[in-house]
Amino acid sequence: MATAAAELAPALPEEMTAIDPEGPGGPEVLVPVRRPVPVPGAGEVLIRVHAAGVNRPDILQRLGLYPMPPGTTSIPGLEAAGVVVALGEGVETLSLGDPVTALLVGGGYAEYAVAPEGQCLPVPPGMRFVEAAGLPETYFTVWSNLFGLAGAKPGDRVLVHGGTSGIGVTAVDLCTLFGIEVFVTCGTGEKCAAARHVGASHAIDYNARDFAAEVRELTGGAGVDIVLDMVGGDYVPRNLVCLAEGGRHVSIAFQRGQRTEIDIGLIMRRRLTLTGSMLRPQTVAFKAGIAAALKEKVWPAFADGRLVPRLDKVFPLADAAAAHRYMEQGRHVGKIVLGVID
Incomplete structure (x- = not known):
């Protein structure tokens, strides 16, 4: 000692x-x-x-x-x-x-x-x-939320916003390490290319396409198992549309506001879980x-x-x-x- x-x-x-x-x-x-x-x-x-x-x-x-x-x-x-x-x-x-x-x-x-x-x-x-x-900040955050709260496991599909941010690239790296298919959103085509270079399975330019519709199309209508969200606000109801039955939504920030309106019926019908944390x-x-x-x-x-x-x-x-x-x-x-x- x-x-x-x-x-x-x-x-x-x-x-x-x-x-x-x-x-x-x-x-x-x-x-x-x-x-x-x-x-x-x-x-x-x-x-x-x-x-x-x-x-x-x-x-x-x-x-x-x-x-x-x-x-x-x-x-x-x-x-x-x-x-x-x-x-x-x-x-x-x-x-x-x-x-x-x-x-x-x-x-x-x-x-x-x-x-x-x-x-x-x-x-x-x-x-x-x-x-x-x-x-530390990104690895502690992604590990505790994506793998802790959301229970990410090999074979899952995950959507992460801000695909080229510190949190975004860490999430991509950890998902790749553990055999998880990762979808990200970015604000430009160049950033989408950078996210794919890092290892993202799919990168969606949210300024060019409706990311919720794109996720549903890329997954054949099935949706993703987890959304790791740092945007909040009006993104939350759109995130819920991206989720598969039994999906998990994890909030770690709210850059577009901490209040929004969601469809409780959708959550109940699809058995969705909404959670989040501050580190x-x-x-x-x-x-x-x-x-x-x-x-x-x-x-x-x-x-x-x-x-x-x-x-x-x-x-x-x-x-x-x-x-x-x-x-x-x-x-x-x-x-x-x-x-x-x-």
């Missing part, structure tokens, strides 16, 4: 560079500032951050639309990769110097970040920190359970090359504003990452 951090930690600075906006606003509020280096509590580790992932919730937080859980740092960033440099009391599975990638409740846009021990995963062999930093508010124990499942069932596929990181572009930490603008433009295929250490 590890002893207290103060006994093991190397000499650490008192302050660090971080992105910590004073208030909500556009990308221009993301400027470097100086903040105290956090101290790991019991069961936590301090990570010297080499890279941090950029995710859609970061943008919502910047706009003041995604409040942090009580007691959480105001520094954005839900995932980071780096080296363990200090240990809190009771840490048993990690040691100083371990390269890890971690799911965070916040704080990734900084030179140092604290993470619960159970939410850390080893950096896969041969993988760069900038690649590993983009894994950030879940307990450390819940997230640690996801990490353990990923380590056992998914991480070996990175080691042997069946899975590869999907890195689109890296921005320096000081250019976090440019990274947010790039995400808002929607041109990326895969993950956007902030590089903290060259």
Whole structure:
């Protein structure tokens, strides 16, 4: 068992560079500032951050639309990769110097970040920190919702919106890994081609075709077993039309609004299930359970090359504003990452 951090930690600075906006606003509020280096509590580790992932919730937080859980740092960033440099009391599975990638409740846009021990995963062999930093948020989300809540299994058919987003390419990769036929929607023909290149079985341009009608046609009228939806709003009733009898609809975001009107009769007649989750508010124990499942069932596929990181572009930490603008433009295929250490 590890002893207290103060006994093991190397000499650490008192302050660090971080992105910590004073208030909500556009990308221009993301400027470097100086903040105290956090101290790991019991069961936590301090990570010297080499890279941090950029995710859609970061943008919502910047706009003041995604409040942090009580007691959480105001520094954005839900995932980071780096080296363990200090240990809190009771840490048993990690040691100083371990390269890890971690799911965070916040704080990734900084030179140092604290993470619960159970939410850390080893950096896969041969993988760069900038690649590993983009894994936790999407892999935890897709695994817990698609394979946990929805019970995806080999032979299923799955529809995923935003096929070239971080969530989209992760869903495609995991479906391909486990023998699941995956349909995606994208906003352009070029993005559809990119999604097929990643491995999507079918890619539908939602600006050119009615995706619900296209899914029914591609499946011979049978529909898909699962819809993984991050759009919400008026997409939900259209998603339900895509589902096969006994199908499952899983909501993970609501970019077009969190309210809609649905046909309860359709749900009853076809025995549909509607569910969903948010990852950030879940307990450390819940997230640690996801990490353990990923380590056992998914991480070996990175080691042997069946899975590869999907890195689109890296921005320096000081250019976090440019990274947010790039995400808002929607041109990326895969993950956007902030590089903290060259």
